[in-house]
Amino acid sequence: xxxxxxxxxxxxxxxDSVYTVIYFIxxxxxxxxAAVIGINxxxxxxxAVISFFGPVVFAVLWYWIGNPLVYKLRKKKFEKExxxxxxxxxxxxxxxxxxxxxxxxxxxxxxxxRFNPFRPYIFPASRVKKAWTxxxxxxxxxxxxxxxxxxxxxxxxxxxxxxxxxxxxxxxMNSNEILTGISKADMVVEILKGAHDKSKGMVN
Numbered sequence: 001x002x003x004x005x006x007x008x009x010x011x012x013x014x015x016d017s018v019y020t021v022i023y024f025i026x027x028x029x030x031x032x033x034a035a036v037i038g039i040n041x042x043x044x045x046x047x048a049v050i051s052f053f054g055p056v057v058f059a060v061l062w063y064w065i066g067n068p069l070v071y072k073l074r075k076k077k078f079e080k081e082x083x084x085x086x087x088x089x090x091x092x093x094x095x096x097x098x099x100x101x102x103x104x105x106x107x108x109x110x111x112x113x114r115f116n117p118f119r120p121y122i123f124p125a126s127r128v129k130k131a132w133t134x135x136x137x138x139x140x141x142x143x144x145x146x147x148x149x150x151x152x153x154x155x156x157x158x159x160x161x162x163x164x165x166x167x168x169x170x171x172x173m174n175s176n177e178i179l180t181g182i183s184k185a186d187m188v189v190e191i192l193k194g195a196h197d198k199s200k201g202m203v204n
Contacts, residue, residue: 012158015115023067023115027059067114074117075099082110087122091191093184095162102191107199109192111160123155124202125195130154133185134161137173145170149181151188164188 034055075094082089082101090104097114102125109128111121131153136146149165165181172178 012111012113012121012155012160013116013119014113014158014160016117016119019118020115027055027062030058031055071097071114071117074120075112078110078112078120081120082122090195091188093162093164093188095164096166098160098162100162100188102188102195104191104195104198107195107197107202109195124199125192126199128153128155128192128196131189131192131196133182133189135173135178135182135185138170145172145175146178147171149178149185151185151192153192162188 078099079089079092079101087101087108087110088103088105089101091102093100099110099112101110103109107125109121109123109125113119131151134150134152136148136150137144138147139145147167147170148163150161150163153160153162164184165177167177
């Protein structure tokens with residue numbers, strides 16, 4: 001899966017700076033406003049409790065629900081747009097932070113990234129210079145194991161990692177969780193290679 005020198009490098013931005021700043025700064029602004037109000041108006045009782053815990057509740061909802069909801073809605077909209085433009089969704093993988101859609105018939109790939117949800121990418125699979133599975137293996141002997149499995153795509157100079165399994169604890173390499181994650185990653189890599197070859201054939 002090697003890209004030719006004639007191909008223009010595809011630049012993919014994993015995160016939109018404005019969107020990311022807004023996402024992380026909004027709760028801070030809410031806290032600051034609540035603090036100013038509490039100090040200037042010398043709030044007591046229920047008002048004081050609300051001014052303190054209100055921003056905390058808002059921050060939790062904002063971080064846990066805000067971005068995931070925006071991303072979910074954008075994914076649905078993007079998939080409808082792909083259908084409308086005749087993109088054949090042969091295979092769709094919903095990674096935690098990356099939507100990967102492959103059109104094997106036309107040799108195209110579509111991506112939508114969680115922290116750049118308003119900038120979807122559609123490009124020929126020939127732009128993927130390399131794709132492989134990372135089993136996340138760590139440690140040696142009885143400590144050997146993994147807590148995450150992914151497939152990785154090199155698109156231009158950008159490495160896109162899409163997790164097929166993640167956990168906050170380590171599993172042995174022969175566990176069902178790890179083996180299933182590897183199987184999923186290997187399958188996507190093979191589909192990517194097939195789409196890549198199809199894309200190269202259509203160009204040539």
